[in-house]
Amino acid sequence: MSAYAATDDHDHNYINWEKGFWSWWMSIDHKRIGLMYLGTMLMFFAIGGFFALLVRIELFTPGETIMGAADYNTAFTLHGVVMIFLFIVPGIPATLGNFLLPLMIGAKDVAFPRLNRLSYWLYVLSGGVAVLAIVFRLDTGWTFYAPYSVQNSTAVVAATTAAFLGGFASILTGVNFLVTIHNMRAPGMHWGRLPLFVWTLYATAILQVVATPVIGITLLLLILENVFGLGVFDPDLGGDPVLFEHMFWFYSHPVVYIMILPAMGIVSEIIPVFSRKPIFGYRAIVYASVGIAAISFLVWGHHMFVAGMANLTRYIFSFLTFFVAVPTAVKVFNWISTLYKGSVTWDSPMLYALSFVFLFLIAGCTGIHLATLSTDAHYHDTYFVVAHFHYTIQGGAVIGLLGGLHFWFSKMFGRMYNEKLAKVGWLFLFIGFNGAFLPMFILGMEGMPRRYFDYPVEFTTLHQMATIGAFVNGLGYLFVFGNLGYAVFRGKKAGTNPYESLSLEWQTPSPPAHDNWETIPIVTDWTYGYGKPEDDESHAGH
Amino acid sequence: MGHDESLPPGHFSYFEPEQAYHSSKLGMWIFLATEVHLFGGLFAAFAIYRWRYLEQFNEFAQTLNWKLGALNTVFLLSSSYWMVRAVDAAQKGLNKKVIKYCNITLLFGCGFFVVKFFEYKAKLTHVPPIVPSTHVFYGLYYTMTGLHAVHVLVGVVAIWWVRGLAKKNRYSPVYYTPVEVVGLYWHLVDVVWIYLYPVLYLLAGVSLGVATAH
Numbered sequence: 001m002s003a004y005a006a007t008d009d010h011d012h013n014y015i016n017w018e019k020g021f022w023s024w025w026m027s028i029d030h031k032r033i034g035l036m037y038l039g040t041m042l043m044f045f046a047i048g049g050f051f052a053l054l055v056r057i058e059l060f061t062p063g064e065t066i067m068g069a070a071d072y073n074t075a076f077t078l079h080g081v082v083m084i085f086l087f088i089v090p091g092i093p094a095t096l097g098n099f100l101l102p103l104m105i106g107a108k109d110v111a112f113p114r115l116n117r118l119s120y121w122l123y124v125l126s127g128g129v130a131v132l133a134i135v136f137r138l139d140t141g142w143t144f145y146a147p148y149s150v151q152n153s154t155a156v157v158a159a160t161t162a163a164f165l166g167g168f169a170s171i172l173t174g175v176n177f178l179v180t181i182h183n184m185r186a187p188g189m190h191w192g193r194l195p196l197f198v199w200t201l202y203a204t205a206i207l208q209v210v211a212t213p214v215i216g217i218t219l220l221l222l223i224l225e226n227v228f229g230l231g232v233f234d235p236d237l238g239g240d241p242v243l244f245e246h247m248f249w250f251y252s253h254p255v256v257y258i259m260i261l262p263a264m265g266i267v268s269e270i271i272p273v274f275s276r277k278p279i280f281g282y283r284a285i286v287y288a289s290v291g292i293a294a295i296s297f298l299v300w301g302h303h304m305f306v307a308g309m310a311n312l313t314r315y316i317f318s319f320l321t322f323f324v325a326v327p328t329a330v331k332v333f334n335w336i337s338t339l340y341k342g343s344v345t346w347d348s349p350m351l352y353a354l355s356f357v358f359l360f361l362i363a364g365c366t367g368i369h370l371a372t373l374s375t376d377a378h379y380h381d382t383y384f385v386v387a388h389f390h391y392t393i394q395g396g397a398v399i400g401l402l403g404g405l406h407f408w409f410s411k412m413f414g415r416m417y418n419e420k421l422a423k424v425g426w427l428f429l430f431i432g433f434n435g436a437f438l439p440m441f442i443l444g445m446e447g448m449p450r451r452y453f454d455y456p457v458e459f460t461t462l463h464q465m466a467t468i469g470a471f472v473n474g475l476g477y478l479f480v481f482g483n484l485g486y487a488v489f490r491g492k493k494a495g496t497n498p499y500e501s502l503s504l505e506w507q508t509p510s511p512p513a514h515d516n517w518e519t520i521p522i523v524t525d526w527t528y529g530y531g532k533p534e535d536d537e538s539h540a541g542h
Numbered sequence: 543m544g545h546d547e548s549l550p551p552g553h554f555s556y557f558e559p560e561q562a563y564h565s566s567k568l569g570m571w572i573f574l575a576t577e578v579h580l581f582g583g584l585f586a587a588f589a590i591y592r593w594r595y596l597e598q599f600n601e602f603a604q605t606l607n608w609k610l611g612a613l614n615t616v617f618l619l620s621s622s623y624w625m626v627r628a629v630d631a632a633q634k635g636l637n638k639k640v641i642k643y644c645n646i647t648l649l650f651g652c653g654f655f656v657v658k659f660f661e662y663k664a665k666l667t668h669v670p671p672i673v674p675s676t677h678v679f680y681g682l683y684y685t686m687t688g689l690h691a692v693h694v695l696v697g698v699v700a701i702w703w704v705r706g707l708a709k710k711n712r713y714s715p716v717y718y719t720p721v722e723v724v725g726l727y728w729h730l731v732d733v734v735w736i737y738l739y740p741v742l743y744l745l746a747g748v749s750l751g752v753a754t755a756h
C-alpha cells in the first residue's frame with residue numbers, strides 16, 4: 001500500500017501543499033477543484049434551500065401568509081433555478097467525481113487539468129450572473145417556458161446566460177472525464193475492473209456531452225429572442241412555444257440522469273463495502289448504467305403529454321418511458337442481492353445508501369403513474385409531479401451525494417466526523433424529507449396544481465404537514481453539514497482506510513498527496529473482491 | 543508526442559507523452575461532437591419552420607446573395623487546404639512553413655469576414671431593413687450564420703496562437719499536437735458552413751414535394 005505514497009512524509013498532502021487563496025483558485029489539482037466545486041455548490045444549496053423554505057412558509061395557510069403572489073412566483077422560480085443549475089447539475093461529477101476519478105483509476109490527474117479549472121471558473125461566473133436573475137426577480141419557473149419567457153425580460157436573459165455558462169462548464173467536465181477514463185487508466189485497470197462509480201461517471205459524461213449542447217442552443221435562442229426579437233418561440237412572430245418545450249426537455253430529461261446516475265454509482269460502491277460481499281451482477285449494473293443513459297434520450301415527450309401532441313407520438317413516448325424502469329429495476333435487484341446474506345454494518349454511509357434505494361424506489365414507482373397517458377392527464381402539473389421529482393432528486397441525487405460525502409470524508413480530509421451525530425442528522429433528514437413530500441403525493445392526487453399561490457381550505461392540513469416536514473428536513477441538513485464542517489477542521493484523525501475498502505482510491509494516504517501516486521499503481525484484481533479467504537489478501541489489495 | 547511544457551512543475555497528469563497526444567485528439571473529437579449537436583438544434587428548428595412556412599422560406603431564401611455565399615465557401619475550403627499543409631509541415635518539424643501556411647489560412651479566414659460584412663450590410667441597409675425580427679427565416683439566418691461566424695473568429699484566434707508557437711520553433715516530428723487539434727476544429731467550422739450554405743442559400747425553389755400539402 002505505502003508503495004504508492006508519493007512521499008514518506010505523511011503530513012505533506014494536497015491540502016497543505018501550498019497555502020493561500022490563490023494557490024486554490026489557480027490550482028489545476030483535481031482534488032482541490034473538486035473541493036472548491038463542493039464548497040461553492042453547497043453555498044448555492046443553502047440559497048436554494050432558503051427559497052424553498054420561503055415557499056413552504058407562504059403555503060402554510062391559504063391565501064397570503066408572508067408574501068404576495070408575485071413574490072411567491074419569484075421564490076419558487078429561484079428555488080428551482082438555483083437548485084437545478086447551480087447545485088445539482090454540476091452535482092456529484094464536479095465534486096466527488098473530480099476528487100475520486102483519477103484516484104480510482106490510478107491516474108495523477110484528469111486528462112486536461114487546466115480545462116478542469118476553466119470548468120470551475122465558468123461555474124463561478126455562471127453563479128455570479130445568476131445573482132442578477134435573483135436581483136431582477138425572475139418569475140418564469142425554472143423551465144423558462146415560452147412565450148412568457150420571451151417578453152424582453154432582463155431576468156430571463158440573466159438566468160439563461162447563467163445556465164448557458166453552467167452548461168459550458170458541464171461539457172468541459174464531460175469531455176474531460178470521457179478522455180480520462182479512456183486514456184488515463186493505470187495498467188491492469190481494464191474496462192471490466194473499473195469501479196462502478198467510474199462507470200456511472202462515464203455514462204454521465206456521455207449525457208453531458210450529447211445533451212448539453214442542445215440546451216445551449218435553446219437558451220441561446222431564448223437570449224437572442226429577448227434581445228433581438230428573433231421570433232423562433234414567439235407565436236406573435238410565427239414561432240412555436242411547443243418547439244421550445246421539445247428542445248428544452250430533449251436536454252432536461254437526460255439531465256435528470258446526469259444527476260442520478262453518479263448517485264447510483266456511489267450506492268454501488270457503498271453497499272459492497274458495508275455488506276462485505278462482492279457486488280452482485282457487476283456487468284448488469286454496467287449495462288444498466290449505459291442503457292439508462294441511452295434510453296433517457298428517447299423519452300422527453302412525457303413532459304408534453306397534455307401540451308398538444310399526436311396520439312401515436314404519445315403512445316411511443318409513454319412506452320419508452322416505461323422502458324426506463326427495466327435497467328433501473330436491474331440495479332435495485334442487484335443492490336438487494338448484494339445485501340443478501342452479507343454481514344451488514346449500519347454506518348452512516350450505508351444508511352444513506354439504503355435510504356437511496358428506498359426513496360428512489362418510491363420515485364420510480366410514482367413515475368409509472370406519470371408515464372401512463374390516462375393517469376398523467378390527471379396528475380400532470382399537480383403536486384404529484386412535485387413529490388415525484390423531489391423523491392428522485394433529493395431522495396436520489398442529494399441522498400447519494402451525502403452518502404458519498406460521508407463515505408469518502410476521511411479520504412478527502414484525513415479526519416472523521418462524529419458517527420453518532422451523523423446518524424442523528426440522517427434521521428432528521430429522512431423523517432423530514434418524507435414528512436415534506438409524502439403529503440404532496442396526496443395533494444396532487446386530490447388535484448392541487450403545482451406553482452399555485454393559493455389553495456382551497458380543505459388542503460390546509462396536508463400543506464401544513466409538508467411545511468413542517470420541510471423544516472425538519474432543513475434542520476437535518478444543518479445537523480449534517482454542521483457535523484461534517486466541524487470535522488473538516490476538528491475531526492479525529494482517521495486511518496487511511498477506515499472501512500477496509502479494496503478500491504484503489506483507498507490505497508493512497510488520506511488525505512492523498514499532491515500528485516496522488518509516486519509510481520504507477522498496477523491493478524491485478526477487480527474492486528469488489530470482498531469475503532475472500534484471508535490468504536488471498538495480496539490479490540484483493542491490488 | 544511531446545508533453546505540455548507550460549504545466550507547472552510537480553503536477554503532470556500524464557505518465558507518457560504519447561498519452562497526452564492521444565488525449566488531446568480524442569478530447570477535440572468529442573468537443574466537435576458537441577458542436578454538431580449545438581448546430582444540430584438550429585438545423586432542426588430550420589427544418590421544422592421551413593416545413594411550416596415553405597412559401598415564405600422559398601421567397602426569402604431568394605433574397606440571400608448566393609454569390610457571396612459561394613465566394614465564402616471557396617474561401618473556407620481553400621483555408622482548410624492550407625491548414626492541412628500546416629499540419630503536414632508541423633509533423634515534419636518545418637516551423638517556417640507552418641508560419642507561412644498559417645498566414646495563408648488566416649488570410650482566407652479574414653476574407654470570410656470581409657465578405658460577411660458586405661452581406662450583412664446589404665441586409666441591414668435594405669429598405670426596409672432586414673433584421674432578425676423580420677421573419678423566423680431571417681431570425682434563423684442571422685443566428686446560424688452569426689454563430690458560425692463566431693466559430694470562425696475563434697478559429698482565427700486559435701490559428702494565430704498555433705502560428706505563434708511555430709515562431710518559437712516549438713514543433714518537431716515528436717510534438718505537433720496544437721496544430722493538429724486546431725486543424726480539426728478548423729475543418730469542423732468548414733464542414734458546418736458546407737451544410738449551412740446550401741440549406742440557407744440554395745434551397746429556394748426546392749419543394750421536396752411538401753408544397754402540395756400546403
Ligand SMILES: [Cu+2]
Nearest residue numbers: 253300302303
Ligand atoms: Cu422526464
